[in-house]
Amino acid sequence: MSAPRVRFAPSPTGELHIGGARTALFNYLFARGTGGVFVLRIDDTDLERSRDQYIDKLVASMKWLGLDWDEGPYSQSQRLEIYREEAEILISGKLAYHCFCTTEELESGREAAKKEGRTFLYPGTCRNLSPEKREKLLAEGQKPVVRLLTPDNGQTVVSDMVRGEVSFENSGLDDFIIMKSNGLPTYNFASIIDDLKMEITHVIRAEEHLSNTPRQQLCAMALGYKLPIFAHVPMILAPDRSKLSKRHGATSVEEFKDGGYLPEALINYIVLLGWSPGGEEEEIMSMDELAAKFSLDKVTKTAAIYDVTKLTWMNGNYIRDYPIDQLISEALPFYENIELVTRPLEDNEQAYLEKVVETVRERAKTLAELAQVSTYFYRDDYDYDQKGAAKHFQKEGVADLLRQAAGSLLKLSLFNAEAAEEKFNNLCEELDISKGRLIAPTRLALTGRMDGPGLFAIMEVLGREKTAARLFRAAEFIETEF
């Protein structure tokens, strides 16, 4: 058997959202896992709605996610001749025909049907137009559409890897349009023609296309092609079970990127929507592991509701384990955003950022949060947490205690976390107070907060001078403003 060929064929009418990304991912994994070829195709036959800017964004999002394709991107708008040729073959074989019915005529037919409570199906008005009549209308300059001649009875059975055999009554299918009057193919026609011409072996796409598949299959059969294997994967729904849209918050890949999510985390999260490695298998998986494990027979039939909570947990996981250099380069824009750093970074700034990131990474779930919790490493203008101050700055002799701590830290010849901690331990022993008594107000003085990384790790990053200065400043604050 020759290598599988799959494709991802979005239309450039909006940003890549997680549903599309998941479909692309499944195709990608299937190709990588089977030694197949992954084709990217832009289904842009709708000139009205297609925008080049979306193609750029789509390509950028795919690359960011790590979904590299082997062929393409092909654009349907550059393949128009192919669809016209195929349509001609159908027409000359009497398997398709020109239809001159106007939009108005069809519309009134639809309304009449609606009144009677039935569905409108194109009645085949132009099926048996005489050649003379047809030539006459053409000579008058009328622009016809091309309709596929479909069987009136029997059924069309779609064989689907996810759903099994799905059968459709042909009586419910009318002679649908394959070429519009402007000479452009309709989606159903262009899509299947391309799948056929590009020798796509497996059409893996969202379930919303299942109902259209019999139409596409009919086109393929009329032209005598061998059908690809279909696999309609479940859709991804918003938390309220409706189709994903803007009002559901972030749904596009770009928005997740801007929100501080890592591509590996997004990939890992969406792959679990509609597929699972099964049983009690580990859920954190790299792209390579996914490619090795992925298979279409483990794809679920049920639509999944997307919920950002688990994605966020997973992102935190990746932030913790990411290679530091990569984490920094991904995080840098977020540090810039809240004006903690300015690019390009000097070597010492880079080194400092690395230390900062190492000490805070364990408690951030997004890159935005990572930058946020790094603030006090870059700025002195923070306020003291009110509750914390009330609790720890109010105790008797705190100001002196902080000064004393600062003084002894300044005496250290080697200033690092270990040495600072030892110093604090000694000081507490000398003064006969509990460690917490000293540590709590010190933390507040150094960061303004009551949570955060280990205190001595913070000191080491801040350095001796800054640590001492902040302790003195807090002592001053307690005596004067508090």
Add this chain to the structure above:
RNA sequence: GGCCCCUUCGUCUAAUCGGUUAGGACACCAGCCUUUCAAGCUGGCAACAGGGGUUCGAAUCCCCUAGGGGUCACCA
């Protein structure tokens, strides 16, 4: 409305061809660890949409009902 698909904890899901105390993950709660917060570890809460069949035995097979989704355009 016609047609098509789907229905297991709040969410994502597992349960080889019918036999499980219906498993895991996130979230939540509790405990442990700890200088705080996280992380980590341990434990807990929590589901087979409903109703009929078939069967010794059904989450699993069949039918009906309900609910959700998709699709029926000269959109993709």
